Amino acid sequence: MGRWQPDATGRLQQAALELYAERGYEQTTVAEISERAGLTERTFFRHFADKREVLFRGSEELQQLIVDAVDGAPASATPIEAIAVGLQAAGAIFDPDRRPHSLTRQSVIDANPGLQERELIKLARLAAALADALRRRGVQDPAAGLTAETGIAVFRVAFEHWLRHDSDQHFEDSVREAIAELRTVAAS
Amino acid sequence: MGRWQPDATGRLQQAALELYAERGYEQTTVAEISERAGLTERTFFRHFADKREVLFRGSEELQQLIVDAVDGAPASATPIEAIAVGLQAAGAIFDPDRRPHSLTRQSVIDANPGLQERELIKLARLAAALADALRRRGVQDPAAGLTAETGIAVFRVAFEHWLRHDSDQHFEDSVREAIAELRTVAAS
Known part of the structure; x- marks a missing residue:
């Protein structure tokens, strides 16, 4: 987890929300969210169980x-x-x-x-x-x-x-x- | 559809409800509901789209x-x-x-x-x-x-x-x- 966690969480949330709004929730993948946030999918899954949790955290x-x-x-x-x-x-x-x-x-x-x-x-x-x-x-x-x-x-x-x-x-x-x-x- | 429809609907609903209460909703199949009602699965699907619709009709x-x-x-x-x-x-x-x-x-x-x-x-x-x-x-x-x-x-x-x-x-x-x-x- 380490020192990057708070920032990574926020960046992933921001990226996810932008993509959901632009392309639709269903159409957005975790790979795309991670890429937009400048992080790996592996990092995404260290912070969120799935793309729905980004919205309900x-x-x-x-x-x-x-x-x-x-x-x-x-x-x-x-x-x-x-x-x-x-x-x-x-x-x-x-x-x-x-x-x-x-x-x-x-x-x-x-x-x-x-x-x-x-x-x-x-x-x-x-x-x-x-x-x-x-x-x-x-x-x-x-x-x-x-x-x-x-x-x-x-x-x-x-x-x-x-x-x-x-x-x-x-x-x-x-x-x-x-x-x-x-x-x-x-x-x- | 014909003259048996109202009775068949009621019998299927009654049979479904009994089975859901006895065995649980997930564990009950359309085949079992139809059998308990003395009707065929084909008849079930003439009256209901699926076993959930029996509860929400x-x-x-x-x-x-x-x-x-x-x-x-x-x-x-x-x-x-x-x-x-x-x-x-x-x-x-x-x-x-x-x-x-x-x-x-x-x-x-x-x-x-x-x-x-x-x-x-x-x-x-x-x-x-x-x-x-x-x-x-x-x-x-x-x-x-x-x-x-x-x-x-x-x-x-x-x-x-x-x-x-x-x-x-x-x-x-x-x-x-x-x-x-x-x-x-x-x-x-």
């Missing part, structure tokens, strides 16, 4: 970040407030500088049904983890499951809003706005 | 039923009320007599990651169709998308509740209760 960390924040939310927080605290913590990953990367990644995923399925699975896992986190806070079912699933709805809308926004929208604000919208929607 | 009709009901909801209904009207229409399919079938089907799906993915895709499609239905009612984004995704959360919780309930719980009531729960959750 970080999913576990994202989930852990959100769940840890739910666990750490004040005891006085209601279930939906605890979920909001959790989702806002994702702002540490989705910062404005990351938007171009996230936009390209999303366009690649939107163009490929297999990758879309993978995203759905990721969100279903996050929903299950959020429900467990709420149960640890003493929230009972069906409120735990419903609040977690509703949290995923909020996350999707907030992420989409953050992604499409022109300026330096902060992900935390997108979450706050989506929660406010949820309150309006549910109350009506 | 009806998804399109379910979606259409729900979307039509949203379209037909009173103009005065708020977005979430229109979604509730739509989801309650699914009670025409999820009647108490169907519970044993639905329970077996769910246990088969819960035991198989590939089938779970298929269910996720089905619900993602339903979410997109509900958002479109709301937009046809003049609901703008992000409210349309958020209400549709929230509707899926309500659907999942209502379906799970209906499925696990001991008595003659009506699906319509499960939806009503899940919507009430959503209001509590979102308001807090």
